[in-house]
Amino acid sequence: QVQLKESGPGLVQPSQTLSLTCTVSGLSLTSNSVSWIRQPPGKGLEWMGVIWSNGGTDYNSAIKSRLSISRDTSKSQVFLKMNSLQTEDTAMYFCARNGDTKGIWFAYWGQGTLVTVSS
Amino acid sequence: DIQMTQSPASLSASLGETVTIECRASEDIYNGLAWYQQKPGKSPQLLIYNANSLHTGVPSRFSGSGSGTQYSLKINSLQSEDVASYFCQQYYNYPTFGGGTKLELK
Numbered sequence: 001q002v003q004l005k006e007s008g009p010g011l012v013q014p015s016q017t018l019s020l021t022c023t024v025s026g027l028s029l030t031s032n033s034v035s036w037i038r039q040p041p042g043k044g045l046e047w048m049g050v051i052w053s054n055g056g057t058d059y060n061s062a063i064k065s066r067l068s069i070s071r072d073t074s075k076s077q078v079f080l081k082m083n084s085l086q087t088e089d090t091a092m093y094f095c096a097r098n099g100d101t102k103g104i105w106f107a108y109w110g111q112g113t114l115v116t117v118s119s
Numbered sequence: 120d121i122q123m124t125q126s127p128a129s130l131s132a133s134l135g136e137t138v139t140i141e142c143r144a145s146e147d148i149y150n151g152l153a154w155y156q157q158k159p160g161k162s163p164q165l166l167i168y169n170a171n172s173l174h175t176g177v178p179s180r181f182s183g184s185g186s187g188t189q190y191s192l193k194i195n196s197l198q199s200e201d202v203a204s205y206f207c208q209q210y211y212n213y214p215t216f217g218g219g220t221k222l223e224l225k
Contacts, residue, residue, distance in 0.1 A: 035214075045163065045206055046216070047215070058213070099153075106153070106208075107156070108166060111162055
């Protein structure tokens, strides 16, 4: 059974760096790709970036300069780091396993972790 | 970026009714389209991929269709558990989502 679970600090101060972890089970990161997606309260969804099964990454151009995605395959974990946080980065952050056919779509999602940016 | 315009933004329907949600892409996305259902306080769940392929375990009353820049999600015989928000997402290029449709019971 595929499962993903996000974890993180909950509250981050403006201008600081956000670090999130996605722990997966029931799948191997060396044969599956994982994306991060976020959703501000009451708003729509924004894809942030992906780490491919080969370890390569792609990012949303709107936040590329602030974002880094990495992984530890031995621990089945994917990491997100985003710097220079502002209040508009307040959102629910999800990790999701990509689908099996071409393109970046999301077959399985974690429950999400809420990040609030506030002093 | 490919822009996705979803309509309507909100929808009220009766149990047993057939509901259709539309999504228009700013350019041809060659059936690279998925639909998701999101219930309050929950993560989105995949319904449809490749514009018309039903994801494992999704009830057959959900169906997707379309081509080019125009796509739709149809829910036949609306059930109470279908009350949710629905999002389309294109993946012909880097992913972008529609603004969502909030479906309520009349």
